[in-house]
Amino acid sequence: MATPTMDRVEAGSAASDHLLTVTFRIRRFNPEVSDESTWQDFQIDIDPKERVLDGLHKIKWELDGSLTFRRSCAHGVCGSDAMRINGKNRLACKTLIKDIVALDKTGAAAKPITIEAIKGLTVLKDLVVDMEPFFQAYRDVMPFLVTTGNEPTRERYQSAEDRERFDDTTKCILCAACTSSCPVFWNDGQYFGPAAIVNAHRFIFDSRDEAGEQRLEILNDRDGVWRCRTTFNCTDACPRGIEVTKAIQEVKRALITRRF
Amino acid sequence: MKIHKYDTVIVGAGGAGMRAAIEATKRSRTAVLTKLYPTRSHTGAAQGGMAAALANVEDDNWEWHTFDTIKGGDYLVDQDAAEILAKEAIDAVLDLEKMGLPFNRTPEGNIDQRRFGGHSRNHGEAPVRRSCYAADRTGHMILQTLYQNCVKEGVEFFNEFYVLDQIMVEVDGVKKSAGVVAYELATGEIHVFQAKAVIYASGGTGKFFKVTSNAHTLTGDGQAACYRRGLPLEDMEFFQFHPTGIWRMGILLTEGARGEGGILRNKDGERFMEKYAPVMKDLASRDVVSRSIYTEIREGRGCGPAGDHVYLDLTHLPPEQLDAKLPDITEFARTYLGIEPYTDPIPIQPTAHYAMGGIPTNVMGEVLADNTTVVPGLYAAGEVACVSVHGANRLGTNSLLDINVFGRRSGIAAAEYAAKNDFVELPEDPETFVLAQVERLLNSTGKERVAALRTELQECMDANVMVFRTEQTIKTAVERISELRERYQHVAIQDKGKRFNTDLLEAVELGNLLDLAEVMAVSALARKESRGGHYREDFPNRDDVNFMRHTMAYREVGDDGIESIRLDYKPVVQTRYQPMERKY
Numbered sequence A: 001m002a003t004p005t006m007d008r009v010e011a012g013s014a015a016s017d018h019l020l021t022v023t024f025r026i027r028r029f030n031p032e033v034s035d036e037s038t039w040q041d042f043q044i045d046i047d048p049k050e051r052v053l054d055g056l057h058k059i060k061w062e063l064d065g066s067l068t069f070r071r072s073c074a075h076g077v078c079g080s081d082a083m084r085i086n087g088k089n090r091l092a093c094k095t096l097i098k099d100i101v102a103l104d105k106t107g108a109a110a111k112p113i114t115i116e117a118i119k120g121l122t123v124l125k126d127l128v129v130d131m132e133p134f135f136q137a138y139r140d141v142m143p144f145l146v147t148t149g150n151e152p153t154r155e156r157y158q159s160a161e162d163r164e165r166f167d168d169t170t171k172c173i174l175c176a177a178c179t180s181s182c183p184v185f186w187n188d189g190q191y192f193g194p195a196a197i198v199n200a201h202r203f204i205f206d207s208r209d210e211a212g213e214q215r216l217e218i219l220n221d222r223d224g225v226w227r228c229r230t231t232f233n234c235t236d237a238c239p240r241g242i243e244v245t246k247a248i249q250e251v252k253r254a255l256i257t258r259r260f
Numbered sequence B: 001m002k003i004h005k006y007d008t009v010i011v012g013a014g015g016a017g018m019r020a021a022i023e024a025t026k027r028s029r030t031a032v033l034t035k036l037y038p039t040r041s042h043t044g045a046a047q048g049g050m051a052a053a054l055a056n057v058e059d060d061n062w063e064w065h066t067f068d069t070i071k072g073g074d075y076l077v078d079q080d081a082a083e084i085l086a087k088e089a090i091d092a093v094l095d096l097e098k099m100g101l102p103f104n105r106t107p108e109g110n111i112d113q114r115r116f117g118g119h120s121r122n123h124g125e126a127p128v129r130r131s132c133y134a135a136d137r138t139g140h141m142i143l144q145t146l147y148q149n150c151v152k153e154g155v156e157f158f159n160e161f162y163v164l165d166q167i168m169v170e171v172d173g174v175k176k177s178a179g180v181v182a183y184e185l186a187t188g189e190i191h192v193f194q195a196k197a198v199i200y201a202s203g204g205t206g207k208f209f210k211v212t213s214n215a216h217t218l219t220g221d222g223q224a225a226c227y228r229r230g231l232p233l234e235d236m237e238f239f240q241f242h243p244t245g246i247w248r249m250g251i252l253l254t255e256g257a258r259g260e261g262g263i264l265r266n267k268d269g270e271r272f273m274e275k276y277a278p279v280m281k282d283l284a285s286r287d288v289v290s291r292s293i294y295t296e297i298r299e300g301r302g303c304g305p306a307g308d309h310v311y312l313d314l315t316h317l318p319p320e321q322l323d324a325k326l327p328d329i330t331e332f333a334r335t336y337l338g339i340e341p342y343t344d345p346i347p348i349q350p351t352a353h354y355a356m357g358g359i360p361t362n363v364m365g366e367v368l369a370d371n372t373t374v375v376p377g378l379y380a381a382g383e384v385a386c387v388s389v390h391g392a393n394r395l396g397t398n399s400l401l402d403i404n405v406f407g408r409r410s411g412i413a414a415a416e417y418a419a420k421n422d423f424v425e426l427p428e429d430p431e432t433f434v435l436a437q438v439e440r441l442l443n444s445t446g447k448e449r450v451a452a453l454r455t456e457l458q459e460c461m462d463a464n465v466m467v468f469r470t471e472q473t474i475k476t477a478v479e480r481i482s483e484l485r486e487r488y489q490h491v492a493i494q495d496k497g498k499r500f501n502t503d504l505l506e507a508v509e510l511g512n513l514l515d516l517a518e519v520m521a522v523s524a525l526a527r528k529e530s531r532g533g534h535y536r537e538d539f540p541n542r543d544d545v546n547f548m549r550h551t552m553a554y555r556e557v558g559d560d561g562i563e564s565i566r567l568d569y570k571p572v573v574q575t576r577y578q579p580m581e582r583k584y
């Protein structure tokens, strides 16, 4: 077996001493101050291997304490900090500066990094949006296991294969990156949106569940899966790598064949 | 200000809070107040698994699990509580499965199990497969499953409500809980929740360290609220440093990685754990492994130009196994370090991970006002509490277990208490404390900045009260923290608004961290021995004669208004296990 030696990972240090000067161009909105949103530039020196979230913290902690955003885990598992970064939905804590900053020939940042709230949900302050409609759509698809009959004394059996069937959609962290990247959702707030369908999929294809039919009926609604135009924005946006569009297609197919 | 009335109020919607809510909602009118949306809670970050002696893949039983828990906790565990934890583990896992949790399965279709540090067959003979898991996303699945069941049960949540004060009222000489005071993030409004029973399930306090696996929001708010109201905090000197955090960042790489066969190596490629723990090797208990890593680093065998980390080597494991069993942590290495774990070892260092200490409770989750007296109407469960099932060092996979077993117990106990008892009358102006705190911060013109003080606190804690401690380093910490607390009086914030004022809340959270850091340091100074997560280089041995007892720290305010910490001690409950030397 090859023995790892000390010189193999120098390049991978989490933070080096090389700092880059970048401008964060942030869309600010505070109804206590004004009804209009405005873009504001902040210049910071930051290690390009750090996260966009680290940059936001630097601004909040050193330059402007009123800058407001949600965050908690800082490593892509809690779903708090979906935002539009350079026009694409991402988690600020899972996006490294170096991966999104454009450099000029001298190695300096060529353009500002733009950051704004996700679209389609009401902005409440800066990068914070009203998540209630999003969670309401989630709750509407019966996102819980439904079974009938007597409970077994031990666990329910499930083959490894059956478990694998819905693995992809169990990964969802309800960050709303998918739903708020969907043009149908932007234009029509009634659409359930991809995240709710992903969470319905998670149960429809769980061999232990017995409410697949009911969930399919809910999604057969005019604001249900048929609204999906298969633009793949959601799949591109998902920070958990869930094949969102595929899940929606599988639900559509199940509606037609009633087999799942 | 608004006043609400509920039978049961639960503070926190992580694993412990939601497990309690599922029980309490069935039995009483319940409200859950949470500063985060429930699914944002840090339970979702847990990776490795949840322990239960299901014996699905090899021989196992709850008595062995009890023994491992007690030994892992370096005999500071209350043995009656450990027995309950291990016994009820089996139903706790089965309950979650029935609620829908997608556990990994064995070829027969049962819940699969894997190895984890400190869990052994027959009292230490060999590692045992006891951890039930869902890839390296066990906490995520627990959090999602519990939230799903809360939706099913119609649990009432108040999201982004920060509980900032515990209301205590003295009735006929007995101190009782009357409710809590909360601050609503969206509006800046103050809410008083009158409740017959209150359950704290507000999680840990790891953010007083710099390198930590804990979320930004784990600031010990529940511990601080109770402590300020004269209730004790138990065993706060015991904090767990997990061996494998991503170097400098602290992001956790689960012990399950070593459970799957991962190996720790120093700069010479040596599997150094063989020297320190000949039987359990890389799967010895966490305090042992963390100290071993730092010993390697101190003796010049650390990796990198500064020699300040070691490697977690997964390169000998088949990529299919990494993809199937450890998909998230391998992705963390790729995302944050740019390292491919199939071919390259991952630089790691110990990371501040878990508070063994907290609000003292009995096995029903009832909070204690001293060594024996229960506070009527007050409960705590999860990382905020100290039952104590973890003693001086928690075993991996025992916390996801703890939150389910004691979350459930406290939910039932609180709702039953609420059914039999009446509301305690609120004091006049119950919001006074919170109102004053908020006003002071909003109006302050001081020169100190929250972020700067917090960084100084974190650096001080990392330098002085982490894996290795001495009288001198702890004293340094006590002095520095006291200076920082003084400077905190002059802290000012920039956001003066009412809406989503996270600037204000970060200032409040820092105040909590400072209070708790001081309790930790003062408790550590007095414990002149080494036990589990608390290691004193000046007292390297365990001292059962003088220190086989829990620390109980109380906040006291003298007639002159000066605050101090009074330490007392509480005996350990011992049933059938005699303390032995801990070897792995």
Ligand SMILES: Cc1cc2nc3c(=O)[nH]c(=O)nc-3n(C[C@H](O)[C@H](O)[C@H](O)COP(=O)(O)OP(=O)(O)OC[C@H]3O[C@@H](n4cnc5c(N)ncnc54)[C@H](O)[C@@H]3O)c2cc1C
Residues within 6 Å of the ligand: B011, B012, B013, B014, B015, B016, B017, B033, B034, B035, B036, B037, B038, B041, B042, B043, B044, B045, B046, B047, B048, B049, B050, B051, B138, B139, B161, B162, B163, B164, B201, B202, B203, B204, B213, B214, B215, B218, B221, B222, B252, B254, B353, B354, B381, B382, B383, B384, B396, B397, B398, B399, B400, B401, B403
């Ligand atoms: C990265 C990581 C991996 C882990 N892996 C494992 C593992 O594999 N196995 C294991 O057994 N353990 C593991 N642990 C430990 C375990 O996950 C935690 O100890 C446990 O999940 C804590 O659950 P909790 O419900 O007590 O708190 P949390 O899940 O942290 O929830 C706290 C809740 O309290 C709320 N809250 C906090 N303050 C306030 C306030 N002032 N007002 C209102 N609400 C408030 C928050 O909103 C949140 O909902 C891990 C821990 C970490 C950090």
Ligand code: SF4
Residues within 6 Å of the ligand: A171, A172, A173, A174, A175, A176, A177, A178, A179, A194, A195, A198, A237, A238, A239, A240, A241, A242, A244
């Ligand atoms: S499917 Fe992906 S993008 Fe959509 S809410 Fe879930 S995790 Fe976020």
Ligand code: FES
Residues within 6 Å of the ligand: A070, A071, A072, A073, A074, A075, A076, A077, A078, A079, A080, A081, A091, A092, A093, A094
């Ligand atoms: S802060 Fe948790 S996902 Fe980004």
